[in-house]
Amino acid sequence: MTPQPPRRPPGPSLDDLASSLLWPLLLRAGALALRPARLCTAAVLLVLVTLVVRLPDLWLDEPGPASIIATRAVVASGDIREGTMQLSPSKVMEGVVNMLARTPASVAERFPWSTAAITLPVLLIWGVLGTAISRSAAREVSLRDRGPWTADLAFGLSKWHSAALIKLGPILAFCLCWAIVACVGWLLSFHVAQIGVGVVYPAGLLLSLACVVVGLCLLGSMHMLIPAVAVEGTDAIDALQRCVAYALARPLRLIAYGAILIAQAVVLTLVLHWIIEGAISACANAATAWVAEPGAEAFRRAAAGEGPAPEGWSPKAAAALIAFWSSLLRLGIGAFLVSFWFCGGTVQFLLMRRVCDGQDVEELWTPGPAAAAPTEVPEQNDADYT
16 A cells, blocks of 8 residues: 655635734624614714704704704715715815814804803713723624623713713813913013013923824824723723823824724715615605605605605605604614724724733623633734734
8 A cells, every 4th residue: 555645734724814813803893883782872872962962052043063063074974975986095084084073173163152061961972872882892892792782881871980081081181281381371461471481482382292192192092982991991091091002102003993994984884875875765766656746756855855845734744754764764874883983993992902912802891700700711822913
């Protein structure tokens, strides 16, 4: 019998190569965001925030913050959509910055007192429900556990102070630094103190430089702030320190991971938009197929959210109901974006923590006795994977 030559071990497969990489875990953010429980939580968050933002309309004689936010959000969404279709990252980034930074700044500048009145309730709603979504996503990624949504909501309620302070704290800190520099600069109005202000002016420059650097770090990691509280179960100060430290330690990694999430969010949002609008259009066309004109056109326009209501109380009521149910379905697009914001931030925080601190993705803080119980974690290579 002729001896067989020794068989060579098989080479690494594509799955083996992919399993050693970290960034593919970011591609799970879309599936995590589409879980029904998280979508429902995000939809409730959107409804509650919208109701709070509309409160200033009760005492203002002009369109309040809600109308400005809605108008600018439509423009920013158009920029993001056009930038995606034109493969223009700069246009996409411009839309994101307009939506997340310039819109709140313009609202605060135009309606300072109304903005101050609604800021804390909005931050509480955003923080509590956002922590619930992030905690749910973290449990699924780290522990492969899909527990009841009530447990995640209870966790979010228990962390309400950290979730609200982690957004409000940096704003107050930046305002305090601005006030300090402004007060010292006010002394320039007096001839006696002008030389003294010139002497201490470098301190103001250093303080402003620190604010700009920290602000850029927080701007790049703002989607990881609440997930840091949900993953680590820590307070707002520690979560802020972690996110700023990760941004300073690995800025290119932060930008690359963020770009992957933005591209994924844009593509999935466009697909979801086409699906929802297609369903609304198909339902409106089928429902009005045997309805005489011009009533059929009025009902189709109501479903599309356009045009005046038809004449008569019954057609108006029917058109209003059609518009309501259609807008409720469109709410799913906004709910997906909110859910993706927290789920994507959770996954990116876990990966940045792995890269910077060496903690495994499967390590998750758990309240109560379970936090002290050791859990078996499969051995991982400590190399810095891409």
